[in-house]
Every structure is written in C-alpha cells, then in structure tokens.
Amino acid sequence: MLTSDTEFIRESDNPDKPKILLSVKACSKSFPGVKAFNKVDFDLYAGEIHCVVGENGAGKSTFIKMLSGALRPDEGVMIIGGREYTFLTPALAHQLGIQTIYQEISLAPELSVAENIFMGQYPVNRLGLLDYSTLKKESKVLLENLKIDLDVEVLVGELSIPEKQSVQIAKAMAMEAKIFILDEPTASYSSSEINHLLDLVREVAAKGVGVIYISHHLEEIFSIHDRITILRDGNKVATHLKNEVTEEQIISEMVGRDLSMFYTREMVEIDYSNSIIFKGFSGGDVKDVSFEIHKGEIVGLAGMVGSGRTDLVRLLFGANQKQSGTVIFEGDEVDISSPSQAIQAGLSLLTEDRQKTGLILEHSVKWNVSVVQLANSKGRLINERLETQSVDDYIHAIDIKTPSIYQEVRFLSGGNQQKVVLAKWLYANSNIIIFDEPTRGIDIGSKEEIYKLMVQLAKDGKYILMVSSDMPELIAMCDRVVVMRQGRIVGEIDRQDLSEEKVLTYSIGGIL
C-alpha cells in the first residue's frame, strides 16, 4: 500500500490517496542544558504504522509528550487535520483524536469491558438512564471489528495486562481516534502476547488510523512497520520505508556519536585475584543473572529502559525480594536479603532517582551524609562531635559545594546532591558501590567530577558497578560492560571491544 515517500506526495492529487494525518515541521524543545528535540520533521499517514526508534534519551518521550499536549515545543508547528498548531494541550490532543496508549492502564477496574470502552459517552434510553443493551451490543460490534476476543461483561480488573491494553485500544477507537501513539507497548509481554498486540495494531491501522509505534525491540519493529524513523540526541537521523533498511543500518544510525564527547579516564590496575561474584539472581522481572566484579574494576550494566537493570540492582542490594541468588565476596559467601545486610556486607546503592530514594531533601547535608553510618554502626548514642567532624571531612574530600553542613540538601545542585549520596555511602565504609544512573540530570562539569571520583574509588580498591543509559559514559568509564535485555544478561563486552554498536546490538536483540 505504501511505496515511497515521494509517492505519497504524488498520490495526494489522487482521491484515493492516503491522507496526511499529522505533519510535524521543524519542532524543537530544549531543557536546561540539553536540546531534547532539534528541528525534527515527521509525518504520519492514515493507515500507516510509523515506528520510531532511538537510544534512551534520543528524544522519543519528548516527542510523545509534545503530541499528547504535555509539553509545549519551543519552535516549529504541528499540522493536524489541515490546521496548524504551535502547541497542543491534553484536551486539544484528545479532541483532535490523538490517543496515547500507556502501559500503566487508565481503565476503571471495577467496571465491565463494555462500560470502559464507552466511558463518558454512554448510550441512554428515553428516560435518560443508561441503556445497557445498546452498550453491550455496540461494544461487541466494536470488539469483533478489531478481532478482539473478549467478553464485554467481564470486569476489567479481572483481565490480564495485554487484555487490558486491547480494551484500551478499543476504547480509543470508540472515541474515534485518528492517531495512535503506542509507547513501548510490549514491555514484559510474552511472545504470543506480543504477536496478539501486533495483530491488533495492524487491524487498527487497516481502519485508517495512523499509528506511531515506539519500541526498543527490533524484531517487533521489523514485523510491523511501514516506515521507520530513527532519532539520535534529539535529531532525526533518517526515515526509511519498509524493506529498504537492514538492522545493521538502523543500529549504526542510532549510534555514531562524535568521539570528542567521550570522557578520557585514567586506567587503574585491576586486582583479578579478588572479586565479588553474584550468582543466579532471580526475582521480579530478573531471570538468572550472574556476573562478577573484580577489585578496582568498573563494570557497566547496560540495557534499554525496562530491561530490568534497576530491578537487578535492587535485588542485589536486598531491597527487592529475591527468589534465588548468592553473593560470594572475596571467597566467602555472604547472605544478603535486606538493605541492612547488604550494608553490613559493604554494599552501597546510589539510586537512579536520588531525590526520591537517595536523599531526605528537607534534612541537612550533615544528617544525609551520616544516616547510613549512624543506622548501621554499634552504639545507641550519637557522637555529635565525631559526626560533625566526619561529615566535614567527607565534604572536603569529595568537594561538596554547600554553604554549611546544616544546609538542607534540596537547595544543592544536582551534582552536589549526588556527591552527598556518595559521601553517605563512603562514610558507611562501602567497598562495593552500585551507581544507578550516576550522572542523570547533572551538568557536564559535575559529571566529570563524578567520573573522577569513580576512578579514584577504583584506585582505592573498591568494586564498582555502574548502571547507565548514557552510552558514551559507559564506554568511556567501564572496564567491562554487561548488557541486559528482558531481565537477562545477554552479553558481556570487554573494554577493548567496547563500542556503541555492540552494546546496542545486544540491548535491542539484534544479531551480532
């Protein structure tokens, strides 16, 4: 049905032509310090499935947010249904028929499938009461049309997540959606569930809806796309037609950063005779993960968002319930099934979201730095003088910029907040330090300081695990990178072989 980009334009004189639903022209969006979306052009035809791929942080979510009215572009226009808009609001997007299907399902669990589908536009009888029989009939027709096999009277709360997603799609169709945006719709789905969903998406497109499909999974994209657009660092790299592009080409277009962006670290002698071994970790979405870190080594943990990296580190730290998994540290097995045991064993976890889970924002630098040491050391009383002295020492050692140790941490910059988190773990004498996205939301200058600190820690003989979505950072910093995908470790790459292509190929399931 779709042949080439130019053919669309040619065909637009033809009455049977595929109609342009959406046309984004030179849209940009900046956040402090980043150009998240840079003069991107994008269009979507009726009946088309247009896939969007890109690494973490390539600008996919910014794009979705602009289309769903959650973000206002700084410049550029969006032409929808023949009219130009410089920005949308959620209500306007809805009115224009733009429906975003999220995985966190926005349905009422205590209502039936039929009631959910027609929520807000229920048919009524002459008395103004809800007309159940029409409701049921219309829902049935709608579901049959989409080839969804569900009983319309079942409560939504009793459905599985993929079934709920089907209901959500049906609901969007009932609201006469013209443009569908699916963002990572298949995360944690089994392969048969994925196929089901892809069929449904094809069915929806066949009804003339334009679908924007965002995914990390290349097989899915290759099985469903009409066109595919690649984003990188907020820029559009290319748009390809079906069958005109290979996996390798897509991956090479997703990567390809300028080498000058890479930080150059100082290398450290690794002590291979000492190690911490994590063996057979399972629990939640994580399946049978094993790997080791040597003394003085920085090991990277890569993978797309949703690949289970954060779950894994919480599991290692005893913060999530594990089904299995043992830790052998320098030859001895240690039992870790709670954070306090992990801390006793010398582990620390610098969480991904330091404001939500790492810091107590309204407490002082002093209290934040001392809390782990204080909670896990012997004795009942606080030695205030020692506490103040130690906190002061750490502040100087890693150069935290704060007017005083009594400053509330919410007033510090992102980089200094991260250093406070680091200081609290160092004060607690950690040997094995897990950094989850250590430089997210931190300006470039502070990033380098954090990198230097990490190298210094490696020099001091610590064991370091670094989870990151920032590919240049992983490649610059790590002695070795393990890659996760769908809860498993799917690859391990040594420093000399490390490249963006390799990491990405493992993360999105390409063939190496």
Added chain:
Amino acid sequence: MSENNNNTKKISSWVNKSNRSVYYLLGILIIAVVIMSFLDPNFLTQRNIFNVLNQQSTLGIVTMGVAMAMIAGCIDLTVGNVLACAAGVAAIAISHWGLSDGWVILLACLVGLVAGVFNGIIVTKTKIDSFIATLGLMTVYQGLALIISGGNNIYLQGKFGWFGTYKVGGIVPLPVVYFVVITIVVYFVMRYVKYGRKLYAIGGNPEAAFLAGISLDVHKIIAYSVSGLLAGFTSLIVISRIGQSQPAMGVSYPLESIAAAVIGGVALGGGKGTIPGVFLGVILLGLIRNSLNIMRVPSFYQYVMLGSIIIIAVTLSNIGSIRKSGNPS
C-alpha cells in the same frame, strides 16, 4: 576555607532551619504574653504561670508521644481513648482491688504500652494509612474503655490524690514536673539517640531510610509504644485530679495534641520538628485558652475559636510544606 568559616558555621548551626521555627514560636509567645499582661495584671503572676503549665501538662505529655509518631510520619489518633482505658483500669485497681500506688502507676503505664505496641503492629503490618488505622482503633479503645468501666464513672474515694495535685515546695505542681522531665527525656532521645535520628529519616523519606538499612516497622512500632505509654501515664494525672475515671474522658486529646505538635513545627507528613518547638506549641495553645478564659469568652465560643486556630495553624504549616514539595518538576 576552614578558619574563617568556623564562625559562620557556628552561627548557621544555631540558626538552622528547625531552630528558626522555634525562635518564631518563642517570639509569638512573648508577644502574646506581653499583650495579655497589659490586658490583665494577674496574667504574669507566678500563680497564673504555673496554672497554665499545670493545665497543659496532661496535653503536653501526650503530645510528646504523638509528636514522636508524627516525626516518623505516623498519625496516632488513639491517645485519648487509650488514656480512658488506662484510667479505667487504674481507677478499678485503686478503688476495687486496693492496689498500692506504685502498682497502680505501673499498671496504667502497662495498659498504655500494650495498646501502643498493638497500634504500631496494626499500622505497620496492615499497611493501612496510619490516620485511618488509628481512627478505627480509636473506636476500639472507646469501646474497651466502656467495657472496662461498665459504662460508669469509677470514683477513687479520696485516694491517689497526691499524684496529680501535690505541689513541690508548695509552688510547683507535680504534673508540671512530670511534663518538664518527660520533655527533656524525649528531647534527649530525639536529639542524641540514634533511634530519634532514625525516626526523622523514616518520616523524611521512608524509601531512602529503608535503603539506608533502617527497619521501618520496628522503629514505628516503638514510636507508637511510647505514644501509648505516655497516654497511659497521663491518665493517672487526670484521674488523680478529678478523683474519678470517666469512660468518655480524653476525647479532645488526639486533635489537640496533633495541633500542638504542628504549631510547634512538626510537619504533618513527618521528618521535621523539634521537641522544644512542640513544648512551646503546647504552651501557646494553653496560653490562648487561658487568655480566652481571662477575657471571659464563654466556653461554647472558646471551642469555636480554638478549633479555628487549630485549622489555621495546620493550614499554614501545610502551605509551607506544599510550597516546599513544589520542586521544579
């Protein structure tokens, strides 16, 4: 940057955030006292000062426990009815069983402690919001207080009067002594004992506290236990003063203790507040009540005014915390 910064550090340590609200409160208190002493020459007499302190001692002791729970992010609404239960048991022990005063004191404290432990377990294990959980438990204790006393007032027949009315040196009422001593102990715990600091951490950010290796449940249960224990202890002062126990006594305590704590700078969501602040909050609330009495505001109107003041205080504190949580998102 060490030598010349030492002075600044010392100053900022004194005027750090939590202290500051204590100073504000102290300022308000002084202004109120000055105004009142102009309005009524009897206000600043030794007698009236001890009168206010004595009146506030029961609420004050209860509030210390409630404030500890609040700092850990927990609300305890049961204190009033736990107090009534302990009062019933103590009154029966005095009048029916004829236990000696020492045993009576122990027994009332035990009743409060057991109730507190139970509250803590229910709140932490059911994972119900603590406000709702203790609202339910409050009714349970209300029923228990009625069951214990058979629905009747129990008279102490002149016994046990010393506990709540004796004046040390003929001037300082014993309840004021209890109040001050307990305040100092709780202050010490919250400031110099690791347990106290951990409560602040739990209330400030439970997830961060958990990841710092702090066992949330154990600490919260202890906070509730202290709250129950202090309510049990307070029941002794109340029955001693009025010479009887009443199954419906203590109903105003939950609201007033939370209000006093909030006025004293404790955040409703937990994690913040100092014990000196709570102490001043209790005193301020008493001062307002005393002033209304001196100005001969009829008691029905006093309720309306007190309630309004409480709502205003809590709202102001809430606005503060909302503004604070309004981080750039």
